[in-house]
Amino acid sequence: MKKLIFSALVMTALFSCSKDDDNNINNQDINYSKLPQEFPFSNLAKINGVDVINGGFGSGAAAHPTRKGEFYVITDRGPNTDYLNGKKFLTPNFTPTIMHFKINAEGKIEVIKYIKLKNPSGQPITGLPNPVGMGSTGEVAYDASGNILGTDNYGLDSESIVAAPDGTFWVSDEYGPHIVHYTADGVEIERISPIGVNTGTRKLPAVLAKRRANRGMEGLCITPDGKTLVGTMQSMMLVPTKALATNTTLTRIVTFDIATGKTKQYLYRQDGGASDSVCDITALGNNEFLVIERDGNFGTQGGIKKVYRINLSDATDVTGADLAAVDGMKVNGKALEQCSWDELTTAGIKPVTKKLAVDLVAKLGYEHDKFEGIVYLGNNKLAVFNDDDFGVVDDGAGNPKAKILPKTGRVDKGTMYIVDIQ
Known part of the structure; x- marks a missing residue:
């Protein structure tokens, strides 16, 4: 388990609710005087003498929909390093996991439980890639020694989490991309994937399958009315091909009506290029949201860690008439990723509006690299979480080394901050 460091400020639920929790606790009644403090953590493994911590919580986060002071955080697919044409999975049997925690009556961080994600039969899944046709990223999975591993039909590179009012969870990932509905115990109910991916019956637009490897659906939230899931693609997709996709600041937001399965797509204009990331998303209203933009550098080494306030109200739905079109809607015979913003504007296409809500480096001196949960x-x-990568990074040869924060010289651990936004 990794450490999470918490700041002592008032917390409220993500969703509107008609009453306080069953103890009638108001936000003002929660005792934060003993914060910040850390969760205990243990080692998951030791690879080549390097400690791989049982962490990773912070790829996505959500508040409990009705009980104030309670939160959920989720891991990704597990500790890994780059290797050849894929990844070394340092602990191949790792199961993507949700941590449920609260601020207790004494003001201390208290882990309530861990929820491991499971397939429809109730067996724990892994973070291994999906097979061809079921959401494959094209990555090859290796073990820590470089031996090729298999695939997992239900494998997930989980990146964001929604805690629904009925107690279930929605999770998005970087494979497929999939949006998966899980029971309160983590058993898969439904897997929603792009048309052409052989999982589930309800579908996302086919074009979303052209996400880049390891850059799928990085963020997911639910609107306060509980009707619509809203997901963010991490960065520019390869539409129609890697060579022809030239608008490196264009990425997409997709909405999914939970009752009807109807989808819409909107364009998002990043400040940075294709190597930067649009990460988690959290709702302010049914059309207004906060989203993360970040690069891959540590905050104390010139990293960009910003949150933008966006609005979908005046943006153009770019889904097009044919959800099965593998290149999606076109302008002047070209995929949207081939068009400049001027060309899209001339065609009457408006991206979502955005304005800066907070710059974490300027506001907090934020030192982490992977700012991924809000x-x-x-x-x-705003509550802010980082992904600590299980305390390891790639040494350049596919082996792990300790992930050291350059400012403090300590191993990176999952940290939760509270920050004021504009």
């Missing part, structure tokens, strides 16, 4: 707490307060 939860809006109300009253212009």
